[in-house]
Amino acid sequence: MSSAGPVDVDLALVGGGGAASLTLAALDRHRVRGLRIAVVDPVRKRGQDRTWAFWGTPDDDLDPLLSARWDRVAVTTPAGSRLLDLAPLRYAMLRSAPVYARAAEAEQRLGATRIRSAVAALDDDGARVTVRAPDGTALLRARWVLDSRPRPPARAGRTSWLQHFRGWWLAASRPVFDPDRAVLMDFRTRQPRRGVSFGYVLPVSSRYALVEYTEFSPALCTGDGYDRALAGYRDLLGLDPATLTVREVENGVIPMTDGPFVSRPSPRVVRLGTAGGATRPSTGFTFSAMHRQADQVARALAAGRPPVPAPAYPRRHRWMDAVALRALDAGTVGGPDFFDRLFARNPAERVLRFLDGTTTVAEDLAVMGTTRLAPMMAATAGDATARLVARLRPAVPAPPVPPAVTDGGPAGVVSTRTDG
Structure with a gap:
């Protein structure tokens, strides 16, 4: 910034995680040029800090980035297992490192300005939005702001649950996983008193897979609780812990609520990701809607329209x-x-x-x-x-967003590496 005051841009992306990364790539893919763009986030996302799993048809945009894909998945209940043929769809795994790397390349081609700062306020006067730092300093002014920072719904939902999970990236000393099929949901896990739990397995190879325990319930488990549940699920799968090494640990929390997320809180501020309603309340799945939002924003800007995506769900x-x-x-x-x-x-x-x-x-x-x-x-x-x-009755404020909230669905997670 110069001493003359905050920089003026056409588009500011506040938050630099998955939603912003997909949007930058979409702007580049649709050849949006001539716009002054800024990205505002206190850190630059890079590396493997989360994993997304989703389904869809083959996609030229995402296919080069995928870690794995499966045409068949298993759904298992105490009554038995069902192997599902997904055609014409397929289930896919996408890790964050290639998404962040592609976004960084797109950011450079777009000539975007990077501002490393937290954001405390978005002051929208109807013509411009002033983006302010925590000390009140004006960081920039923008014609449009795309805000993907996690936030609670506008009011508490009638039902408010969480999708919360822990996963182990397991390396095996011998082939133990079937790389041709994933386990989508395995309900043989111990069920919570209030809620539902399941495990799943996303194999990258016969010796490497993400094995995860997930709960849909009102409250989080303790750290030891997740580990016990994961160890129990590992044993249900018949895996010998002596042959396994935990390479990474992933944790995450996603809101599951019928409380409303306001996707356009002011005339020139548009929210994306979970804050913009991309999380499916009944499942916590988010990635596909987040990807749609990014594409719709880019198409609108390429056509000279306001960057306002359609509602994430009917x-x-x-x-x-x-x-x-x-x-x-x-x-x-x-x-x-x-x-x-x-x-x-x-x-x-x-x-x-x-x-x-x-x-x-x-x-x-x-x-x-x-x-x-x-x-x-x-x-x-x-x-x-x-x-x-x-x-x-008067509206009741929603509780704050849990600290580990993410912008993914099951396997849309925050990752903590344990092997450096």
């Missing part, structure tokens, strides 16, 4: 998520049974597209018809009553 899906969360929270629907029925009574690709929010109304009705009718009807009535009560 309104009817947000309503269905609220009902499902309520039923799970009340315990009238069991998590393993809920997901088992979805995959047993629908084509796998329909279930996955439903979880991504891309199904049609007819497909949504088909999916709804495979759940247990009586408890879901009771949850629907309870949700309607709760909505009415909420309108009559």
